[in-house]
Amino acid sequence: MTDYKMKPVEGTYHFDGEMATKGFSFNKMCYSFNSEENRQAFRDDAEAYMEKYKLTEEQKQAVRDHNINRMLELGGSIYYMAKFAGIFGWNMQVIGGMQSGRTTEEFQAYLESQGRGKNNG
Amino acid sequence: MAKIIGGITTSHIPAIGVAMDKQLEETPYFRDLFAIYPPIREWLGEEKPDIAVLFYNDHGLEMWLDKKPTFAIGCAPEYQNADEGWGIKPIPPVTGETELSWHIVNHLIENDFDPTVCQDIKVDHGATVPLTLLWPNFTYQGIKVIPISINCERHPMPKPSRSYAFGQAIGDAIRCWDSEQKVVVLGTGGLSHQLDGPRAGILNADFDNWCMDKLVSNPEEILQFSNVDLIERGGAQMVELAMWLAMRGCIKGEVEEKLRNYVSPISNTAVGVQLLLPKEA
Numbered sequence: 107m108t109d110y111k112m113k114p115v116e117g118t119y120h121f122d123g124e125m126a127t128k129g130f131s132f133n134k135m136c137y138s139f140n141s142e143e144n145r146q147a148f149r150d151d152a153e154a155y156m157e158k159y160k161l162t163e164e165q166k167q168a169v170r171d172h173n174i175n176r177m178l179e180l181g182g183s184i185y186y187m188a189k190f191a192g193i194f195g196w197n198m199q200v201i202g203g204m205q206s207g208r209t210t211e212e213f214q215a216y217l218e219s220q221g222r223g224k225n226n227g
Numbered sequence: 228m229a230k231i232i233g234g235i236t237t238s239h240i241p242a243i244g245v246a247m248d249k250q251l252e253e254t255p256y257f258r259d260l261f262a263i264y265p266p267i268r269e270w271l272g273e274e275k276p277d278i279a280v281l282f283y284n285d286h287g288l289e290m291w292l293d294k295k296p297t298f299a300i301g302c303a304p305e306y307q308n309a310d311e312g313w314g315i316k317p318i319p320p321v322t323g324e325t326e327l328s329w330h331i332v333n334h335l336i337e338n339d340f341d342p343t344v345c346q347d348i349k350v351d352h353g354a355t356v357p358l359t360l361l362w363p364n365f366t367y368q369g370i371k372v373i374p375i376s377i378n379c380e381r382h383p384m385p386k387p388s389r390s391y392a393f394g395q396a397i398g399d400a401i402r403c404w405d406s407e408q409k410v411v412v413l414g415t416g417g418l419s420h421q422l423d424g425p426r427a428g429i430l431n432a433d434f435d436n437w438c439m440d441k442l443v444s445n446p447e448e449i450l451q452f453s454n455v456d457l458i459e460r461g462g463a464q465m466v467e468l469a470m471w472l473a474m475r476g477c478i479k480g481e482v483e484e485k486l487r488n489y490v491s492p493i494s495n496t497a498v499g500v501q502l503l504l505p506k507e508a
């Protein structure tokens with residue numbers, strides 16, 4: 107049998123069929139946050155909202171903990187999670203820091219160190 | 228016959244759209260990036276393309292996991308934009324071009340590509356940011372746009388070689404369309420960046436510049452890479468190179484690189500911009 111498993115890349119969760127299956131309900135909830143009405147419903151009662159979308163207990167806990175890496179591990183996709191992050195006003199540098207164990211400022215400095223800080227652009 | 232007058236690669240990151248909204252173009256952080264756009268707009272103003280064929284990926288506005296096309300082509304007279312959840316301001320509708328859309332669909336299916344055909348889709352920042360950059364102050368409404376999306380969100384994604392071949396077939400379709408209209412092709416997204424996971428924040432200027440060089444001189448050399456190869460070198464979202472390859476595939480033969488810019492980082496991303504002109508008529 108051909109094995110279509112993707113080659114692992116360190117520090118990276120490939121969002122493949124297995125992950126997409128695991129994370130479907132969670133991502134569905136995140137996708138719903140395209141609408142302000144739904145974002146407000148989550149702000150009003152996050153637990154009820156997560157229940158409505160049938161998140162697993164582990165996924166709910168990751169949401170309560172604001173643990174982005176855990177959400178990814180449990181099948182979250184960053185594209186839909188960005189809409190979840192919007193509720194809290196976290197931009198991509200904030201999220202980048204949260205995932206890589208840095209403060210937002212440290213994360214920005216890390217980005218700069220590979221670019222303009224390195225005199226490459 | 229219709230003519231492809233040039234190809235443009237540009238980032239589509241929301242931070243650029245937001246910077247335009249807030250008029251931050253002249254600030255030190257954004258100045259180097261925005262410097263490239265006036266000469267591109269000048270070129271567009273002189274050449275006056277009628278149609279923009281725009282390769283983008285939908286990050287979860289219209290196309291979500293439930294029904295997600297690998298390749299999709301818009302065949303609508305108009306495309307709406309909407310709230311994406313994290314604060315980018317929606318823009319007024321984009322004008323479509325149904326006749327060429329359907330011609331491309333017919334040509335693709337005749338040539339063994341089978342895209343999803345969309346008569347009513349919303350387009351997200353992947354399409355709206357480039358349009359706003361190239362035709363600011365809503366002047367994009369004066370150009371007819373054909374949005375073509377490539378799945379860059381969920382594996383399996385089309386192989387880079389396939390996205391390039393897809394672009395080649397679309398280029399052929401445009402060149403055999405019985406019309407005197409002028410077409411510009413846009414490859415959006417990229418370059419190195421990774422938004423998710425403990426490795427978030429990785430950038431790779433050397434690889435980005437190599438890709439930009441090869442896009443001009445020998446795009447087929449890039450096709451040696453699989454999507455995982457791209458992820459290893461340029462981060463999880465480097466797969467957005469698919470749209471650049473599709474754009475380059477549209478242009479037959481050699482190109483002249485008229486303009487280039489590379490600024491890294493903007494937000495979490497290395498931002499590359501190129502204007503390529505076909506050498507063959």
Ligand SMILES: [Fe+2]
Pocket residue numbers: 239284286353416417467
């Ligand atoms: Fe993107």
